[in-house]
Amino acid sequence: MLISEVAAKDEFFSIKNVTRDDVLAAHRVPPQLLGLAPIGTTGFGSVVPAAQVFAINELLPLMARFRQVNDWLGEELVSFNDYAALGSQTTAENSRLT
Structure with missing residues (x-):
């Protein structure tokens, strides 16, 4: 070579x-x-805490913005299931954002 x-x-x-x-x-x-x-x-560390932080910082705000589309249209066109890696703290944060 x-x-x-x-x-x-x-x-x-x-x-x-x-x-x-x-x-x-x-x-x-x-x-x-x-x-x-x-x-x-x-190493990167554990996947679960990374997934939880990602969900709190990135996914939940995006989900909240998409829910605003529902409010704007007056109809639920967008819905989300709970994220599997969410713990109780994140679920409480999710309900606060809606």
Whole structure:
């Protein structure tokens, strides 16, 4: 293998990792919820707390905004089931947002 091929391969993997990180940041989804493996020796931690924080910070506000569409239209067109990873604290937060 030529040195130039090794450099091109390394550059490709670097671009791929940066793109992955940019997509995660744009959608604000924790990497462990997408099944990504940690890079290096660090880990992501437990999935359940990450899912709960994601639900509180991202999903519940979006759900509340979609419920406003129902109010605006005067008809329930959008509804949501409880998120499976929600604990009692998050469920209380969910009822407060509605």
